[in-house]
Amino acid sequence: MYQIWLKRLTNSKGLTVSKNHYFYLSKEIMNKRIKRILENIKSILKYPTIHAALSKKNKLYFFSYSWSFGGGERVFVDMLNLFKEEHPICFVTGTSVTEGFRKEYEAAAHTINLNRWSQKKGLKGYMLKKVAKAINSQKEVTIVGWSSEFMYELIPLLATHVKIIDITHNFTDNGKGLELKTLPYVPRINKRIVGSKGLIQQFEDLYKDNNIPLNYVDRLVFIRNRIPFDNFLPKKDYDNQLQVVFVARNSPEKRSEILIKAAEKCQQENLPVVFKMIGDYDPKKIKAPSNVEMVGIVNDKNIVNEYYKNAHILLLTSQREGWGLVIFEAMNFGVVPISTNVGDLSYYVSNEKANGVLIENRDDSELLAQLFADEIKRFCNDSAQLKKYSQNAFETVKELVETSDFEEVYRSVILGKSE
Structure with missing residues (x-):
């Protein structure tokens, strides 16, 4: 049977x-x-914990897709830490591939991983009503969400006094992204925080295409992501093998296959370079040349920083990015980025600024890999230029940190009065 x-x-x-x-x-x-x-x-079995959390008075509720290893999660943690004294509740509503920033989330807020409560149809329907009831019962309350479909589905159940803030770092490239699911709720979302300048134009185009009044574009607020800065440029060995780092989650848009092809081309030319591949990549499923070290998942930022301190170059091969936070995290340690020209990177990185290299984004992975390999070869043959780029990369981050308004604007948008 x-x-x-x-x-x-x-x-x-x-x-x-x-x-x-x-x-x-x-x-x-x-x-x-x-x-x-x-x-x-x-x-x-987790329900009593959820019930207890929702029974308490609160004025801040956060919704995050995951706590996995990634730039979006890193920014979300930085934002959560600004409101730690408010004792907010943070719901993780999607699937976390790794434990990633779990400890950081839990240290910053009362964090609850809803798991099946936000995914299984029957359980989700009940939980949406329960969470909405708890939020509506608060006199002054704000909800803040990033990539959380659960939060968007919650919006029709919320009372008019609830302030709603959406955070978007990037659009998807398949025409079926979460940004489309937010369209029915645009009039109800009080503010939309965007992590890149380019997103403002993307939202404007999206609203035009869907006959949404363009006055809602005024609700968009650009907040440049926080960059860690130690104000110390580590000494690097330029006389021997160069180290290239690649830090990313295992996701199609990161295009790790381009890194592998670039490494193969470097090996064919006997270039003195080794690649460190950091992320949830399975060495059993990826056929990498001998000059690639599969480091695996590294959740401890101090360990990641040690890789940056010894690295000379960072590769970013992404099809799309919002801001490319990993670029600036690496530049903080004088690591020179070689990246596809995606997101807002062209505002900050260029050969003209002598702080990094941007390669025009293409679909031809073989050609892209060759272009990456060519740039690596250039730096292998000119250590003086690489040193100059390293110093300028460090200075770029220093200037960005000195002019940052991350904390001020986030506090203003989230704690300020709704329009």
């Missing part, structure tokens, strides 16, 4: 499964079902 059901299932999806594969398929399906059941039980 089970095989008949499985056969119907596979055929309905246009699959052809041999008899010998039924056992393995059924085992995989059962494992997934068991995993979901365990997740449901775990979520239900």
Whole structure:
């Protein structure tokens, strides 16, 4: 009977499964079902904790997609820390691939990972009503969300006195992004914080295309992300092998395959360079040349900083970025960025400024890899120029930090009176 059901299932999806594969398929399906059941039980057991948190008075509720390792999460933690004394509640509403910034989230706010409560249809419907009721009961209350579909679905249930703030770092490139799901709620969102200047134009175009009055563009607020700065440029060894770091999550838009191809080209030319690949990349699934070290996940920022201190170059091969925070985190330690020209990077990095290199974004990965390899070769052959770029990269971050209004503007937008 089970095989008949499985056969119907596979055929309905246009699959052809041999008899010998039924056992393995059924085992995989059962494992997934068991995993979901365990997740449901775990979520239900968490309910008393959620109930207790929602029973207390609060004026700040934050909603974050994840606490994984990533630039968006890093910015969210920096923002959360500004309001630690307010004892806010922070709901994690998506799937966190890694433990990433979990400790930082929990140190800054009463953090609750909703898990299946924000994903399973039946549980989510109940939780939306419960969270809305708790928020509506507060006299002065603000909710702040980043990439949280749960928060957007919450909006129709909220009372008019609730202040709503959305944070967006980037649009997706498949035409099906979360920004489209926010369109019905544009009139209700009091402020939209954007992490890059380019997003203001993207939102304006989005509103035009969907017949949304352009006066809502006035609700957009650009806040430049916070950059860590130690005011100390570490000494680097320019006489031996150069170190290139790549720091990213394992996501298609990061295009790690370009890094691998660039490393292969560097190896073919016997360039004195080694690549350090930091992120949730599985060495069993990636065929990397011997000049690539698969470091793996590094959640401790102090350890990541040690890699930056010894590195000479950072590669960013992304298809898209909002601001590219990792670029500035590396420049803080005098690491010279070689990056695709994405997001707002051209405002801050260029050959003209002699603080980094931007390569025009292309779909041809082979060509891109060659362009990256060519720039690495240039620096391998000219250590004096690399030193100059390193010093200028450091000075760029210093200037950005000295002119930062991150704390002032975030406090003003979130704690100020709603319009």
